[in-house]
Amino acid sequence: MLNQVTMMLHVVFGILGILFAVALYVDVLNASERNLGRVKMTGWIIAACMVMSFVIGGYWYVLYYPVHRSIIMAGPWPWAHKYFMELKEHLFLTLLILSLYLPVAVHNSLPLGTKNTRRLILGLCALIVLLGLFMELSGAIIGESVKMGLSKR
Amino acid sequence: MRDTKMGRMGAGFGLSVVVASLLNALIVLVKETDHHVMSAFKAALGHHWVTHGAILIVLFIILGFVFTAVDIGKRFTFGTMLKCIVWSVIISSAVIAVFLLPNLKAGG
Numbered sequence: 001m002l003n004q005v006t007m008m009l010h011v012v013f014g015i016l017g018i019l020f021a022v023a024l025y026v027d028v029l030n031a032s033e034r035n036l037g038r039v040k041m042t043g044w045i046i047a048a049c050m051v052m053s054f055v056i057g058g059y060w061y062v063l064y065y066p067v068h069r070s071i072i073m074a075g076p077w078p079w080a081h082k083y084f085m086e087l088k089e090h091l092f093l094t095l096l097i098l099s100l101y102l103p104v105a106v107h108n109s110l111p112l113g114t115k116n117t118r119r120l121i122l123g124l125c126a127l128i129v130l131l132g133l134f135m136e137l138s139g140a141i142i143g144e145s146v147k148m149g150l151s152k153r
Numbered sequence: 154m155r156d157t158k159m160g161r162m163g164a165g166f167g168l169s170v171v172v173a174s175l176l177n178a179l180i181v182l183v184k185e186t187d188h189h190v191m192s193a194f195k196a197a198l199g200h201h202w203v204t205h206g207a208i209l210i211v212l213f214i215i216l217g218f219v220f221t222a223v224d225i226g227k228r229f230t231f232g233t234m235l236k237c238i239v240w241s242v243i244i245s246s247a248v249i250a251v252f253l254l255p256n257l258k259a260g261g
Binding site: 054058061062079082083086087089090091093094096097098100101104105107108109114116117119120123124127131 | 157159160162163164166167169170173174177181199200202203205206209210213217230231232234235238239242245246249250253254256257258
């Protein structure tokens with residue numbers, strides 16, 4: 001049970017991080033004195049979501065994934081582990097570092113007065129969303145490969 | 154349009170992102186091609202990925218504060234910092250993705 005709950009929490013925090021990054025993108029596009037407080041807070045929330053997703057996902061990966069890996073490797077889609085999991089686990093570190101930098105960049109860019117200060121935050125949000133979506137895609141492929149492996153048994 | 158200079162911390166930690174991102178790809182290459190490094194990573198914190206992650210996070214924080222303290226990013230504008238970060242992420246992601254490409258067709 002803890003196995004499944006841990007995995008779901010990893011995904012939930014990852015999706016929340018992506019959604020808040022989209023929200024921050026829109027907020028920065030419409031930056032004004034009224035939403036600067038929310039912009040600051042959203043930057044911190046994204047960092048917190050990604051840290052939670054990283055810690056929980058890392059815990060699951062180290063503790064529970066070896067069983068799933070054996071199923072995948074014995075199944076018809078071994079490349080799901082050998083390529084997508086390997087890629088996911090390493091690109092997540094880049095995503096985490098970008099998310100940790102985001103609140104620093106937001107505080108540094110306030111009051112978001114010029115186009116270029118906004119562009120930095122918009123660029124960071126776009127990278128976080130793109131990498132986050134790739135994490136979701138890879139996760140889906142890995143999950144499906146476990147099912148394929150089990151159905152072959 | 155004139156681009157504005159960044160603050161010390163924004164520039165310092167921005168540069169740290171660039172270095173950490175590129176180092177991420179370098180660690181993957183070294184770790185996956187040298188078994189001694191892989192064994193050392195496994196032995197250090199029990200799992201190679203945990204050691205890899207810990208090194209990157211600690212390095213990102215330390216380099217961020219060091220770059221901030223020495224004001225190394227004082228010439229950076231918001232525009233140039235964004236370009237550096239985007240390119241470092243593209244390059245490191247592409248390096249890892251291409252390096253792992255043979256695994257895609259490898260059997261179990």
